[in-house]
Amino acid sequence: MRRSHEPIAWSLFGAGGMLLAFIGPGLVLATALLPWLAAHDPVATHAAVGALLAHPLGKLLVLACVVLPLFHTLHRIYHSLHDLHLRAPRRLMQLLCYGGATLLSGVTAWWLLLI
Amino acid sequence: MTETVTVRVQRYRPEEDQEPWAQSFEVPYSEDLSILDALNQIKDQQDPTLSHRWSCRMAICGSCGVMINGEPRLACKTFLRDYRGKDALEVRALDNFPIERDLVSDISGFIDHLETVQPWLIRSDEQPVSAGAYRQTPEQMQRYAAFSQCINCGLCYAACPQFGRDPAFLGPAALTLAQRYNLDSRDEGASQRMNWLNAEAGVWSCTFVGYCSQVCPKDVDPAAAINQGKVASDINYAVNLFNILRGKDDA
Ligand code: SF4
Numbered sequence: 001m002r003r004s005h006e007p008i009a010w011s012l013f014g015a016g017g018m019l020l021a022f023i024g025p026g027l028v029l030a031t032a033l034l035p036w037l038a039a040h041d042p043v044a045t046h047a048a049v050g051a052l053l054a055h056p057l058g059k060l061l062v063l064a065c066v067v068l069p070l071f072h073t074l075h076r077i078y079h080s081l082h083d084l085h086l087r088a089p090r091r092l093m094q095l096l097c098y099g100g101a102t103l104l105s106g107v108t109a110w111w112l113l114l115i
Numbered sequence: 116m117t118e119t120v121t122v123r124v125q126r127y128r129p130e131e132d133q134e135p136w137a138q139s140f141e142v143p144y145s146e147d148l149s150i151l152d153a154l155n156q157i158k159d160q161q162d163p164t165l166s167h168r169w170s171c172r173m174a175i176c177g178s179c180g181v182m183i184n185g186e187p188r189l190a191c192k193t194f195l196r197d198y199r200g201k202d203a204l205e206v207r208a209l210d211n212f213p214i215e216r217d218l219v220s221d222i223s224g225f226i227d228h229l230e231t232v233q234p235w236l237i238r239s240d241e242q243p244v245s246a247g248a249y250r251q252t253p254e255q256m257q258r259y260a261a262f263s264q265c266i267n268c269g270l271c272y273a274a275c276p277q278f279g280r281d282p283a284f285l286g287p288a289a290l291t292l293a294q295r296y297n298l299d300s301r302d303e304g305a306s307q308r309m310n311w312l313n314a315e316a317g318v319w320s321c322t323f324v325g326y327c328s329q330v331c332p333k334d335v336d337p338a339a340a341i342n343q344g345k346v347a348s349d350i351n352y353a354v355n356l357f358n359i360l361r362g363k364d365d366a
């Protein structure tokens with residue numbers, strides 16, 4: 001029996017789900033508060049966010065918060081489309097979903113490195 | 116006048132029917148009449164050519180699985196009273212299996228899958244009979260007890276959309292059985308069974324629809340067993356990758 005490589009996708013899916021479960025509500029709250037803080041004190045807010053993104057651990061945190069939920073979501077979409085009997089070549093769907101997640105993850109990492 | 120219930124029963128006699136069709140029968144209503152009782156009454160008193168499977172009449176043998184109003188159920192554990200006031204009561208053969216005759220399905224594919232996972236205690240060295248039974252604590256038994264309640268009725272296969280689309284998928288009950296033995300402290304065969312679990316047709320065809328656990332008449336929760344199997348397969352994948360990196364062969 002040939003080993004499936006699904007564990008890679010499933011691990012990322014699981015990690016994304018776990019991350020969202022633990023800090024998802026915090027992320028939503030922080031994102032909701034940001035515009036308000038920015039309007040209130042633009043200079044301090046900009047400095048604070050800048051400091052977070054300047055620190056390697058901050059970059060890693062933001063990267064994890066973007067990449068893992070991305071894989072989580074696209075993995076679920078990939079399988080849900082299969083469950084909904086979408087007629088599309090399997091390889092193409094894999095390329096779109098997992099390729100898309102990989103590409104967007106790369107772009108995020110690149111952007112974080114540039115800051 | 117006694118109240119009667121109309122039961123629409125699927126008929127299919129391969130020698131004369133092109134395709135399955137539904138035949139209506141009137142059955143006298145009673146509170147404690149199961150669908151299986153109703154089918155037996157039809158066969159005994161109205162049409163002796165009706166074919167359906169049954170044996171224990173008490174949700175133990177697992178042979179009376181049918182679709183009742185589109186839901187996979189044991190005919191002996193489902194009652195006419197549950198459908199009182201409903202527009203129709205329709206009984207047909209289990210979904211996702213070829214029909215042999217009337218309500219009788221050909222479940223050989225399912226049985227083959229059960230055998231595939233080697234559902235017995237595998238030991239690297241068998242202890243002689245004189246040494247007595249392999250012992251186990253109640254806590255060790257508890258780990259797999261729920262998964263060992265399966266009666267091989269096949270309802271979870273009729274419920275599973277993945278098995279419906281690809282009969283090669285080992286499916287809920289077989290994967291549960293594999294997990295049941297892998298969790299058994301007396302068993303040493305997990306590495307053999309993992310080869311099947313790790314495959315696409317193993318745990319990885321499951322998309323966690325979960326309908327299998329809803330229809331299971333014995334609360335086995337096959338969806339949970341498959342998810343445990345996914346975790347085990349995931350770890351197995353990582354260990355294998357590590358071994359390859361260390362120059363060992365792919366397992
Ligand atoms: S897991 Fe439940 S539904 Fe599936 S065969 Fe076993 S008893 Fe039947």
Ligand code: FES
Nearest residue numbers: 171172177179191
């Ligand atoms: S007749 Fe045995 S389970 Fe229903």
